[in-house]
Amino acid sequence: NAGVTQTPKFQVLKTGQSMTLQCAQDMNHNSMYWYRQDPGMGLRLIYYSASEGTTDKGEVPNGYNVSRLNKREFSLRLESAAPSQTSVYFCASSEAIVVDFGQGTRLTVV
Amino acid sequence: GQQLNQSPQSMFIQEGEDVSMNCTSSSIFNTWLWYKQDPGEGPVLLIALYKAGELTSNGRLTAQFGITRKDSFLNISASIPSDVGIYFCACVSGGGTYKYIFGTGTRLKVLA
Numbered sequence: 001n002a003g004v005t006q007t008p009k010f011q012v013l014k015t016g017q018s019m020t021l022q023c024a025q026d027m028n029h030n031s032m033y034w035y036r037q038d039p040g041m042g043l044r045l046i047y048y049s050a051s052e053g054t055t056d057k058g059e060v061p062n063g064y065n066v067s068r069l070n071k072r073e074f075s076l077r078l079e080s081a082a083p084s085q086t087s088v089y090f091c092a093s094s095e096a097i098v099v100d101f102g103q104g105t106r107l108t109v110v
Numbered sequence: 111g112q113q114l115n116q117s118p119q120s121m122f123i124q125e126g127e128d129v130s131m132n133c134t135s136s137s138i139f140n141t142w143l144w145y146k147q148d149p150g151e152g153p154v155l156l157i158a159l160y161k162a163g164e165l166t167s168n169g170r171l172t173a174q175f176g177i178t179r180k181d182s183f184l185n186i187s188a189s190i191p192s193d194v195g196i197y198f199c200a201c202v203s204g205g206g207t208y209k210y211i212f213g214t215g216t217r218l219k220v221l222a
Contacts, residue, residue, distance in 0.1 A: 004152075033210075040119075042198065043153070043212040058209070090152050097141055097160075097202060099210055101152030 002026055006091050006102035013081040013109045021076040021105050023091030031094045032074035033058075034066060036087040037104075043090065049074055081109045114199055114213035122219045129186040131216040133199030142175050142182040143200040147215075153198055157184070191220050 004025045013019055025032065034046040035058075045058030049068040063085060065077045074093075078085060086109045091102040116133045123129055133142070141160055145153035157168050159175035159182060166173055172185045182199055199213040 035212075040214060042114075042214040045209065048209060092152075098143070098155050098158060099200075101154070103152050104150075 004091055004093055004100050004102035006089075006105050008105060009103065011105060011107050013078075013107065015081060015083060015109060017081050018077065018079050019081065020078075021089055021091070021107075022073070023075060023102060024073045025091075025093040025100070026072065027093060027095070027100065028071070029093035029095040029100075030071070032068065033092040033094075033099070034064070034074070034076045035090045035092065036060065037090060038087050046076065046089075081107075083109045085109050114201060114211055116197075116199055116213035116216050118216060119214070120217040120219070122221060123189055125189060125191060125220055125222050127189055129189050129193070129218060130183065131185075131197060131218075132181060132183045133213050134181040135201065136180070138179040139201035139203075140179065141202045142173075143202075143210075144171075144173050144182070144184050145198045145200060145212075147196040147198065149195065156197075186218075189218075189220050191222050194218055194220050 007022045030051045033048045035043040037043050044060050047066040049055045052071045055066050067075045089105045092099045114135050143158050144156045146156050147153040157173040162179045163177045164175040170187045174183045196215040196217050198215050200210050203209040
């Protein structure tokens with residue numbers, strides 16, 4: 001039981017490049033989330049998926065897209081990376097009240 | 111939007127000391143959660159509080175759900191070096207989907 005698995009763990013992009021962050025959970029959770037964490041800002045919700053087949057914007061969705069590929073997988077895509085998207089990204093999943101997090105992806109956009 | 115304010119933002123303490131931190135909101139919430147984030151890792155749940163006034167312990171950690179449902183406190187007794195990390199409070203915003211709101215965190219550093 002691996003919980004929530006994110007890949008990659010680290011990534012450096014040039015401005016304008018695109019990439020997809022992958023996330024998978026093996027806990028059969030319905031809800032999945034993408035957060036970004038910046039110093040002094042806590043965790044801010046980018047997008048979430050309440051259940052398979054649905055996605056909704058969170059607090060800071062601009063510049064991102066998501067895909068809920070199936071119940072297990074929820075990917076986050078940056079179409080044209082910007083330096084402001086330098087951050088640590090966390091995928092999470094939940095079934096009831098408690099949310100479980102992945103280990104994070106540290107993304108740097110230069 | 112809804113915000114959770116945590117204090118203090120950071121603290122240095124000596125090993126063996128007790129630690130207190132709190133989280134406040136201008137809105138009422140029905141569930142409060144406390145998470146800890148170790149360096150380079152994702153947050154991990156410490157304690158969940160479901161009822162106003164509830165006091166819950168997990169080892170050296172004790173958390174309380176404020177009676178007004180607008181605040182919560184986390185206490186750590188007899189701190190040890192592995193307590194270092196960032197502590198986040200979180201609430202569920204409700205509305206049928208589990209949208210969580212996180213505080214800005216309290217960074218704890220323990221001096222041996």
